Amino acid sequence: MTSIYEIGLDKCAANYQPMSPLSFLKRAAEVWPDRTAIIHGSLRRDYRTFYARSRKLASALQQRGIGEGDTVTVMLSNTPPMLECHMGVPMAKAVLHSLNTRLDAAIIAFQLDHAETKAVIVDREFSAVMKDALAQASVEPLVIDYDDPDYDEDAPYPKGDTIGTLDYEALVEEGDADFEWSLPDDEWNAIALNYTSGTTGNPKGVVYHHRGASLMAYNNTVHAAVGNGSVYLWTLPMFHCNGWCFPWTLALTGSTHVCLRWVRAKPIYDAIADHGVTHLCGAPVVMSLLIDAPDAERRDFPQDVTFNTAAAPPPGAVLAAMADAGFNVVHLYGLTEVYGPAVVNEWKAEWDDLDRDARAAKRARQGVRYAGLEDMTVIDPDTMQPVEADGQSMGEVMFRGNIVMKGYLKNPEATAEAFAGGWFHSGDLGVLHEDGYVELKDRSKDIIISGGENISSIEVEDALYTHPAVSTCAVVARPDEKWGETPIAYVELKPGHEADEAALKRHCTEKLARFKVPKAFIFEEIPKTSTGKIQKFRLRSRD
The missing domain is CATH 3.30.300.30 (ANL, C-terminal domain)
Known part of the structure; x- marks a missing residue:
């Protein structure tokens, strides 16, 4: 029998549009056109200009025959073009593939060929390794050089030679600032490609879709507390899980990106003090860099700064030292396959009254799922049944929901294995506590x-x-x-x-x-x- 709610209530353009984080930048340019979107050295770029340049990039790519389903590979530091590529490449309906800037030429060549790359945008800092990779690869993409005008000439990594046929700024100038881009035909369409670290054999290409990227942006506003007018410092590489989707999040909230090419203590403290940074992310090594910095490199700042970290739980001494330095550490957990962090150690006020050991035990737990993740628990991989919530029974941490990847590019066998039983198998072993918090015990291969x-x-x-x-x-x-x-x-x-x-x-x-x-x-x-x-x-x- 047909339900009354199925009659005359169909999807149409008025009531249904594909979800995409590209909408966030358009809105930011409309609502906060004069607000500073990007700070990089001496450069200040507002949201009106950020949006216009992203549209010009999309237009220029399409004029050169790059469009739906094509891969645009970038090897860039945390600089303005990386932010523009996060918007402009999918506006052209192409897919953004961000390369880890520390990869060797052979792995880069593998990724270029596997992704069937049509265009490469490369920072001159990495031109030498990219030149070697292109010589080894079978694809012959359009190569575009980026020459950073704020590059520190005294840096330990000098600029390399130009290797492309076009300069990035020249490419952008080819485009139309009024380019009529459109949302993806389907929110399930790919927006980005990120390769796993490839610790065994060749890396796998993790494919993200527009819907997942949008939902992760919303998640970051909740779980990383990024709000209207936040100021975010780029200590996390944008090539890593698309910077945990923060390039799109900050457009959603009209926040400011503070770019940082190299992660060093003094520039971090300077940026926090000079620009009023409210948020940054990074591994424990960045925390160590900050708390071990000599007094000459430190700066005082009045604001509280949220530091999101997604590795092993920080030791109590590190948390105390970070608090003394003005940082509030939020412990997250995730994987490339779930768009970065998707689990948060949701701290409860009553835990502040516990003794030191009990608080440490609470902090050691990875936590609970993000609001935008439908389910995450610990499952016995043999029976595919949840383990007992006793904090002792070990199983595999598994995920399912709309912020799980589409799958692995051109690897149906690995995709089927990862999604066996209707769950994404993380490969991480853990336990489930009585209150539903997950605690990792190891990677399956590390036990x-x-x-x-x-x-x-x-x-x-x-x-x-x-x-x-x-x-x-x-x-x-x-x-x-x-x-x-x-x-x-x-x-x-x-x-x-x-x-x-x-x-x-x-x-x-x-x-x-x-x-x-x-x-x-x-x-x-x-x-x-x-x-x-x-x-x-x-x-x-x-x-």
């Missing part, structure tokens, strides 16, 4: 099985981080003839602090069961990604 017992590398690392001399640590498995595997710890010490293997072993013995204590401690710089994540696969490969 150490010693003598038949499971050892969480995160648990051991948490114990090490409570030692006052430990700055960064990573615990991995080492083959052992007797036990199968035993834990081994790589450690970086804080400047001016000392600790040897015996001291750290004693410390761990006080905190952990004896079989969980690392059998060796190696003191050296730990390999990390460009976003500050520890590369455990490189440590495991040594043994």
